[in-house]
Amino acid sequence: MQEVRTTNDVEGWHTHLANHAGLSISSKGLNLYILLEVLYEEAIQVDIYTKMLEQGQQLRRQRKTFKELNLKLFxxxxxxxxxxxxxxxxxxxxxxxxTKFNAIKYAKTANDARLFELETE
Structure with missing residues (x-):
């Protein structure tokens, strides 16, 4: 009874971390002192997120399409x-x-005229 998960969350966090570090990554890698500062700030965020979750708040936004998909699956x-x-x-x-979800996704990217038929089925 859990939603389908991908690595997108981890990739998003990694991108956030890299951006937050100011992309201070040289050919030798990220400066240790900058990394420690960024990880310290991230640890503070974890405490805030924990409190939000305990209060029943949602941390992750979900697109309408995926919310509907998950409702059908549940x-x-x-x-x-x-x-x-x-x-x-x-x-x-x-x-x-x-199959229908992927067909609609493909039809939208390909500007397929059958999109209307797929969405109304």
Whole structure:
């Protein structure tokens, strides 16, 4: 019952860290003193994030598209957990959701005229 995760969060954090360090990375690497300062500030942020999570606040924004995708998947998982659908049905319906999602994503990037048909199905 967890969302599909990618390395995007880690890559985003790494980019943030590099930007926060002022991209002070030479051919020899990042200056140790700058790295220590940036990591210290990051540690303070962790405390703030922990308090926010304890208060039920959300730290991560999720695009509407992915929120809708996850809602559909969690709905299917609930149906499966309550034995309303079989394993085969769960897998088939998940495949349909991802196939349609990827088709729409591709159609948007390719300016495909079938986009309207895909979104209204």
């Amino acid at each position: 709905g299917l998982w609930n149906d499966y957990s309550k034995q309303k659908i079989t394993t085969a049905e769960l897998l088939e319906q998940c495949a349909d959701i991802y």
